[in-house]
Amino acid sequence: MAGKKKSKEEPRIGVYICDCGVNIAGIVNNPELTRYASKLKGVVLAKEYKFMCAEPGQRMIKDDIKEHNLTRVVVAACSPNMHEETFRNACKEGGLNPYLFEIANIREHCSWVHMREKARATEKAKDLVRMAVAKARLLEPQDKIRVKVKDRALVIGGGIAGIQAALDLADQGFKVILVERSPSIGGKMAQIDKTFPTMDCSSCILTPKMVQVERHPNIELLTYAEVKEVDGYIGNFKVKIEKRPRYVTPDCTACDLCTQACPIEVPSEFNLGLGARKAIYVPFPQAVPLIYTIDDESCIGCGMCKNVCEPEAIDYDMETEIIERDVGTIIVATGYKIFDAERKEEYGYGRLSNVVNALEFERLSSASGPTGGKVVRPSDGKTPLRLGFVQCVGSRDEKVGNLYCSRVCCMYAIKNARIYKEKHPEADVYIFYMDIRAFGKGYEEFYKTAQEEYGIHFIRGRPSEVLENEDKNIIVKVEDTLLGQALEIELDLLVLSVGMEPPRGAEEIQNLLRISRGSDGFYLEAHPKLRAVDTLTEGVYLAGTCQGPKDIPDSVTQGSAAASKAAIPMSKGEVEIEPLTAVVDRGECIGCRICERVCMFNAISIVDRKAHLNEALCTGCGVCAAACPTSAIQIRHFKDTQIFAMIEAALKED
Amino acid sequence: MGDARFEPKIIGFLCNWCAYAGADLAGTSRIQYPPNLRVIRVMCSGRVDPSFILKAFAEGADGVFVGGCHPGQCHYVAGNESAERRIKTLYRLLEDLGIEKERLLLKWISAAEGQLFAETIREFTEKIKKLGPSPLKVALEEVKP
Ligand SMILES: Cc1cc2nc3c(=O)[nH]c(=O)nc-3n(C[C@H](O)[C@H](O)[C@H](O)COP(=O)(O)OP(=O)(O)OC[C@H]3O[C@@H](n4cnc5c(N)ncnc54)[C@H](O)[C@@H]3O)c2cc1C
Numbered sequence: 018m019a020g021k022k023k024s025k026e027e028p029r030i031g032v033y034i035c036d037c038g039v040n041i042a043g044i045v046n047n048p049e050l051t052r053y054a055s056k057l058k059g060v061v062l063a064k065e066y067k068f069m070c071a072e073p074g075q076r077m078i079k080d081d082i083k084e085h086n087l088t089r090v091v092v093a094a095c096s097p098n099m100h101e102e103t104f105r106n107a108c109k110e111g112g113l114n115p116y117l118f119e120i121a122n123i124r125e126h127c128s129w130v131h132m133r134e135k136a137r138a139t140e141k142a143k144d145l146v147r148m149a150v151a152k153a154r155l156l157e158p159q160d161k162i163r164v165k166v167k168d169r170a171l172v173i174g175g176g177i178a179g180i181q182a183a184l185d186l187a188d189q190g191f192k193v194i195l196v197e198r199s200p201s202i203g204g205k206m207a208q209i210d211k212t213f214p215t216m217d218c219s220s221c222i223l224t225p226k227m228v229q230v231e232r233h234p235n236i237e238l239l240t241y242a243e244v245k246e247v248d249g250y251i252g253n254f255k256v257k258i259e260k261r262p263r264y265v266t267p268d269c270t271a272c273d274l275c276t277q278a279c280p281i282e283v284p285s286e287f288n289l290g291l292g293a294r295k296a297i298y299v300p301f302p303q304a305v306p307l308i309y310t311i312d313d314e315s316c317i318g319c320g321m322c323k324n325v326c327e328p329e330a331i332d333y334d335m336e337t338e339i340i341e342r343d344v345g346t347i348i349v350a351t352g353y354k355i356f357d358a359e360r361k362e363e364y365g366y367g368r369l370s371n372v373v374n375a376l377e378f379e380r381l382s383s384a385s386g387p388t389g390g391k392v393v394r395p396s397d398g399k400t401p402l403r404l405g406f407v408q409c410v411g412s413r414d415e416k417v418g419n420l421y422c423s424r425v426c427c428m429y430a431i432k433n434a435r436i437y438k439e440k441h442p443e444a445d446v447y448i449f450y451m452d453i454r455a456f457g458k459g460y461e462e463f464y465k466t467a468q469e470e471y472g473i474h475f476i477r478g479r480p481s482e483v484l485e486n487e488d489k490n491i492i493v494k495v496e497d498t499l500l501g502q503a504l505e506i507e508l509d510l511l512v513l514s515v516g517m518e519p520p521r522g523a524e525e526i527q528n529l530l531r532i533s534r535g536s537d538g539f540y541l542e543a544h545p546k547l548r549a550v551d552t553l554t555e556g557v558y559l560a561g562t563c564q565g566p567k568d569i570p571d572s573v574t575q576g577s578a579a580a581s582k583a584a585i586p587m588s589k590g591e592v593e594i595e596p597l598t599a600v601v602d603r604g605e606c607i608g609c610r611i612c613e614r615v616c617m618f619n620a621i622s623i624v625d626r627k628a629h630l631n632e633a634l635c636t637g638c639g640v641c642a643a644a645c646p647t648s649a650i651q652i653r654h655f656k657d658t659q660i661f662a663m664i665e666a667a668l669k670e671d
Numbered sequence: 672m673g674d675a676r677f678e679p680k681i682i683g684f685l686c687n688w689c690a691y692a693g694a695d696l697a698g699t700s701r702i703q704y705p706p707n708l709r710v711i712r713v714m715c716s717g718r719v720d721p722s723f724i725l726k727a728f729a730e731g732a733d734g735v736f737v738g739g740c741h742p743g744q745c746h747y748v749a750g751n752e753s754a755e756r757r758i759k760t761l762y763r764l765l766e767d768l769g770i771e772k773e774r775l776l777l778k779w780i781s782a783a784e785g786q787l788f789a790e791t792i793r794e795f796t797e798k799i800k801k802l803g804p805s806p807l808k809v810a811l812e813e814v815k816p
């Protein structure tokens with residue numbers, strides 16, 4: 018070190034080693050680590066404590082800063098993603114700039130992953146602490162940047178979760194833009210017949226909420242629309258929304274004369290192809306907005322609808338509209354899609370006419386459905402008197418790559434079995450299950466009643482084969498694992514209880530918002546327990562089944578939770594964001610323009626032949642710093658010198 | 672080579688949003704891997720200056736691992752692409768220095784891929800063990816007094 022200039026003042030570092038109960042101390046030899054830390058260069062004190070994040074631990078830091086004149090603090094504990102903010106606040110309250118603090122992650126990156134190698138885990142912990150201390154010596158104070166937050170939110174997806182989130186925010190006085198891809202809001206809940214466990218009619222409880230959305234003065238509803246671009250950051254997102262042409266203006270009075278005139282029939286998406294709709298249509302009678310849509314893929318342009326439309330609402334020249342909006346926060350509520358049962362070939366879906374999926378069954382069972390609520394066999398229109406449900410189709414199934422439980426299928430199958438028995442007490446109804454998961458409030462009771470009072474046959478076993486006989490009846494081969502008996506059961510109709518999967522387009526939204534997805538494909542929350550509706554992108558929140566399978570009560574709860582999270586920065590009107598931007602040393606800059614070229618955010622321009630940074634646009638990614646040939650650009654808190662110090666410390670003892 | 676007791680030192684530069692979070696998840700899920708990695712957190716893999724990697728080798732690292740987000744998922748749009756471009760050009764330079772290119776590994780690991788993170792480190796550590804100590808480290812130690 019001789020020859021190196023001494024900085025004005027030697028830093029005075031306090032190191033705190035957290036036991037985290039036994040989580041760290043049970044593996045890493047913490048007393049030894051503490052002794053080791055106390056001898057490192059610049060360290061004036063090192064202490065071990067059982068829970069540094071608890072109040073006494075934080076108080077210790079605050080008191081020591083004052084008492085021992087600490088100018089840097091290092092905590093060896095859990096991941097910075099857990100408690101960096103906690104300890105920064107403790108430093109701040111102790112009078113130290115919060116950026117003069119560094120974490121050594123000795124839990125997630127050490128004790129928890131080297132549980133059988135205690136001695137080596139201790140050696141590694143020493144290295145990690147030495148690296149953190151080396152960086153701490155060179156840390157510099159930073160001030161958080163304050164940015165204004167627009168008091169307007171974007172909600173993507175108009176299922177029940179998105180509806181709830183939009184209404185809650187709008188009721189608090191925030192402006193909301195609700196973007197829904199299909200012609201109407203409502204999502205899957207609009208397609209369901211009745212809902213477990215209360216057996217309310219689904220659309221009866223949903224429709225009033227949909228109408229509220231439409232009437233709410235604070236909600237701008239954009240249907241038949243998708244988000245195409247998102248720029249910016251919390252408080253100041255710029256979004257571009259593409260609104261497809263419906264070819265029908267809001268002058269539409271929903272008189273329905275056009276559909277009567279339209280000569281083209283296509284399968285209805287809302288009824289999953291079980292009924293037909295016209296080329297000009299509303300997906301269902303309670304649709305919001307109640308404006309017809311011409312589907313340009315099937316329309317032949319005959320003009321019949323235009324001829325009969327009294328309010329002259331039909332406009333063939335309507336074009337795709339690009340709508341730009343500035344918003345402060347974004348809630349993702351894009352829902353799910355049902356598992357495609359054709360992927361389970363052995364169940365015969367798509368091949369055998371009397372095998373349907375559960376959502377199709379909901380439509381058959383619904384009074385507003387294609388059969389007026391009369392469940393019939395697709396092959397001959399007869400009422401089935403022997404009905405079966407196969408559980409876990411596409412869930413808990415390694416073969417199709419879905420390890421998770423879809424959480425609703427047990428309950429909706431029991432629900433539909435009960436509804437069917439109520440309509441046809443003489444029918445034989447079977448449920449083929451692996452185990453019944455009735456975990457919600459009132460769910461177990463609902464299941465018990467189905468077993469005891471409805472006479473539904475619960476058969477524990479996954480069908481091995483599903484065949485069809487000459488009458489188009491379905492033969493299910495299954496081993497009853499409780500009785501150890503191989504069974505062959507003849508049925509009139511078989512319903513597949515399909516699970517949930519991430520919806521089409523999940524990846525595009527993921528990339529637009531730079532959020533993550535779990536191995537199950539659903540969006541990933543910032544923390545599985547403590548930040549269940551946040552994402553790692555600040556200002557972006559999750560609601561409903563886009564985050565993972567859930568039922569309606571949980572989707573609604575999460576919709577409200579996401580709304581109240583989004584309301585926090587919007588009601589404050591201002592947030593503090595990390596000041597970790599680039600900085601240019603004009604003296605070192607040679608004006609080569611490489612940084613200007615590599616910056617993805619247009620944050621760098623050349624002024625007077627030197628790089629000039631627009632801090633508001635800089636995200637601190639560091640691509641410019643890595644490219645700069647003279648190291649004239651640095652990233653605050655991640656400077657070359659700081660990282661070099663960590664590299665040296667990692668590979669050499671002091 | 673092939674000294675069974677040789678324990679390589681590996682430096683890992685992990686982006687905050689994906690690879691670092693993936694490493695955290697390996698921890699929360701208690702997935703075990705060998706304790707040879709020393710992690711330096713950066714905000715984006717695009718921050719990894721080639722000089723960081725060269726410095727690590729010059730200081731005696733036996734392997735360097737750079738972990739970032741999957742293509743299209745970088746928190747800063749495309750920092751991972753510039754990391755990839757840089758590292759590709761760096762391989763040539765390493766070979767000129769006599770450092771086998773297997774000693775530098777770039778891999779995309781998402782915040783949800785704790786298992787993949789642990790497997791990656793396990794395999795990389797094994798590979799470096801087989802290669803033995805970094806030739807640059809050996810050479811530097813020889814010239815030292
Ligand atoms: C057969 C069946 C029966 C069920 N029965 C019950 C029951 O009885 N009780 C119960 O509690 N739960 C039941 N459920 C579960 C219930 O359907 C869900 O809990 C609920 O619908 C989830 O609502 P959501 O808003 O999260 O998603 P969704 O209802 O899927 O809504 C998502 C919305 O977002 C839109 N969208 C998607 N991507 C985009 C995009 N990129 N841009 C814009 N918009 C987009 C979609 O068009 C859709 O309108 C059942 C599920 C099934 C499959």
Ligand code: FES
Nearest residue numbers: 686715739740745
């Ligand atoms: S943030 Fe992970 S690579 Fe850019």
